[in-house]
Amino acid sequence: KAGVTQTPRYLIKTRGQQVTLSCSPISGHRSVSWYQQTPGQGLQFLFEYFSETQRNKGNFPGRFSGRQFSNSRSEMNVSTLELGDSALYLCASSAAGTGDSLLHFGDGTRLSIL
């Protein structure tokens, strides 16, 4: 089985721009979660989608949004980019998205804001 695929792997943007990141989960997985990883802050939860519905949301401003399509692929959008948005954005999928599901992470998209 192919793993979780995130595109693009690297991205450079300038302040004020917007960006869309893509995540293709493992085949058959219906839950997709997004995390922001920065040095010293660890993995901070952005949101989780299950069957096209946002089921959980972290404490990020409204500039961060996402969606999930019927094939479980997910996109994350960040508008009006700020320097502090520079981070590794990780997507993770799980089979059923239940309380005992383990997460399978992609390699991430490294976003740099100039």
Add this chain to the structure above:
Amino acid sequence: GQQVMQIPQYQHVQEGEDFTTYCNSSTTLSNIQWYKQRPGGHPVFLIQLVKSGEVKKQKRLTFQFGEAKKNSSLHITATQTTDVGTYFCAGRRGGSNYKLTFGKGTLLTVNP
């Protein structure tokens, strides 16, 4: 909101020494998971603990879940250079909220 604290933030050991990282939650957890992230890589699932007082072993790694299900630890015996990486704990509360909250991780470096 739920907080998961993990200590220490960094740990440097000589190869062959033991290593322990500790995880504490502000709320009772339904389960706790551990992940390892190698430098330049992505987090990889290691194990899940569900029962109060549970202890699980994977070769040189020993995982424990506290009796109150609010704390956990990972102990590595006789570290090797292949153990280098950041170890994260991640906890879930009970009920219908499946959100997984990660600790900030412990970065382990091993001097050969």
